[in-house]
Amino acid sequence: MVNDNGNDARLNVPELVNAESFTIQDHPTQEPLIGGIWNLPMTLFSSEQVAPGWDTPDRSVWMRRFWRAFGNDMLAAVLATAAAKVQTQNWTMAGPEKLSRYYHTVFRDQADFYRGWGNLMARGVVDYYTQDNGWFIERLRSSPEDLSGPCLGLAHLDSQRMFPSGNAEYPWYYHSAYGQYRLLHRSQVIRIVDLPDAATNLHDSQLGFCALSRTLSTAIIMTLIVTMKREKLSDLPPSALAVFNNISRKQFESAISLHGVQEDNKGNTVWREILPLFGIDPQHPAQIQFISLREVWEGFDDQTAANIAAYSFAAGFRMDPREFWPVSAGPLGTGKEAEIQHQKAKSKSTGLLFTELERKLNSGNTLPEQLLFKFEIQDMEEEAQRAAIHQTQITNIKGMQDAGANLSAEEIRYLLVKQYKVLPRFMMTPPAEGEKIEIGDIAYYDDVERQATKEYSRFGRDVIIHANGQIVKPIGIRRTRLSFKESMGEHLDSMVGSLDQADQDIVKGDSADLRDESTLDSRIEKLSAIPDDVWDLAIELEHEVASAL
């Protein structure tokens, strides 16, 4: 939809003023909701500690309530850690400047109806880890009926309100807070499921087996242990049988009653005095014997139990236990072992989530094809491994040369670029004389192989915008020709060529001497050795000047 000014009217929408008009979701206002948000079918026999079956519809509701239940401290901490990791992960938006700026704002500030990127991620991560149905995001367009226009925003969809339709084109129903069911087109929904079911099912409706499902037994045991400790430490009666010997029920109840009256008279509502019970027959002293119904087994160690739970949660959430629990010693917690686990976990848990998110957001239904959304994940271990592999590959090439392969520079370049991927692609063709490509941020950017097209050129030159708003303008794949005095050189060559051969040789030799004795290298070294702080100050000044202009 290009207007007379050559601008895409939809992309020029400055902000989503009436965000609700773009979505199929209902949001509670001052009007009371019909039935309330929890008015969904419940299994009659579900209880706090017995989860509904994996594929039963009320499991999601139970799960959402369960992880917030008393005693689930460690589970909640794991979830909070996972959410924080995703929320705080820096990302970049790369592409034409105007488009990048627009979608950077859409993602960072306007996402989830102006709640922002952090909110969208936190809600989504909780659904991803606690709901077998997965994480749903709605792509907002100019209207719910617009299925092919540019995506103008993202909003969280409550996983519990999503039901499969069985239709490939419109695979999901959204169950409105007002009780209506609305069909969603596949282009309107992003869904990320943890460990999806392999069984044949309705279109796009495979349930996953979320992290909470994978650690449910551990979580339930932890809630029981915490509950038991609470009972032990508080004045609440423990879950037990009380056997009274040599005292009648009437005597006990009257003693309780009398004690209560006396304490009330004294005004002791919190700190009460000891309840006295008197036996009548000295031969048969009054006794109350407790037979506890909730006991830990012999040899139970609280710390070991907590550690095992931490490892169980870590495995279930594909995380490093050290991220939420201070594992420091023991056969599973030595420094080296924990380090290895940490490195492995980094690429498993949130790494999986980041990859999925990047794919969905860059799929073409969300961002224009010229934009690239990317999480900035730096894995030192992986980079070191890659460097070692590259080293081996370069050594291989050297070995081939030594063995008489006699590879040309072009052939070696081909191996390094195409085969081994040691060099970025744009170095496949060596720069022409007088031209040079700067290898900096662009090396990363070049990886996307998104060529600037005329269609997108009106959105400005390519930039990379970080989540925090920092804009990097790559100096680019753009090749630069320096203004040499080419004509001067050519003319001179013809003049030198007119000399006698002997004179030409003298000029050639003398000029080579002049060049050899040039101090260029030392001056380049001097330039490269300018201290960082001095250079930073100078660059800072350039930024000041640029902003002042």
Place this chain on the structure above:
Amino acid sequence: MPCNWQAIVDTWEASRPGRMNVRKLVHLAMRMDSYDESLISSNIFKQKRKSYEDTLTALAIQVGCRRGRGVATGSVLSDIKRESNSEATGIVNTYNCGLAHAVNAIYEQNKFGNRHYYAKFLQIWDVKRMEWKSKQISMHNLLGWRNRATQDFIKYNDLTGTTELYPQDTGVNAVCKHWRARGLVSISEVENIMDDWPIHANCPHDWRIFVGKVRDCDSLWLGRDPLYYGARELEIAPKTDVLSIV
């Protein structure tokens, strides 16, 4: 008028006086200084001297004397030294001026480039520039002092004959074209202006002389100071006499 690179550098800090800016920093690191100047001076001194002495040697052979190698001494060496120093100063100044323009051009492409960005582009610029600049300097040294040696050889040996500007069929300069068109001319006609060549940038011309054989090779002047040869040399007509003849 020599380029004033300092003025260019000063304009860079006009907006923020007293603070180090990127271009100034790069120029400061990359500019040629007195050390570079002394290296260049020393190098072109050697080239000029060699050209002068080789020419004398070749001319001696041309007049039938294989008496030894030409030698530059005394006032000639002083002239070579003075000219080398002066030209080295000019080369360094021209370089620093070109560097200022190059830094500016590179800066305009990317105002926030890092040190390596500047280093890479300036390296290309320098290498490319030196490729032709060094040839230009070397050709100037070779031909300039060849003409001076020819002039001195004629003057101190009192030779007569003809001469012409070489090589043929080249020349973009009006003066070169004029003398090329004249073809062979009397030595006495151009003796005093021979050392003006090369008279323009990239001028490839030198004067080739055509003289007879010398009978007394022992007294052939090959670069020593005129006083070295005693009274005979004192009788040689100075330049002013030649001018008066012309």
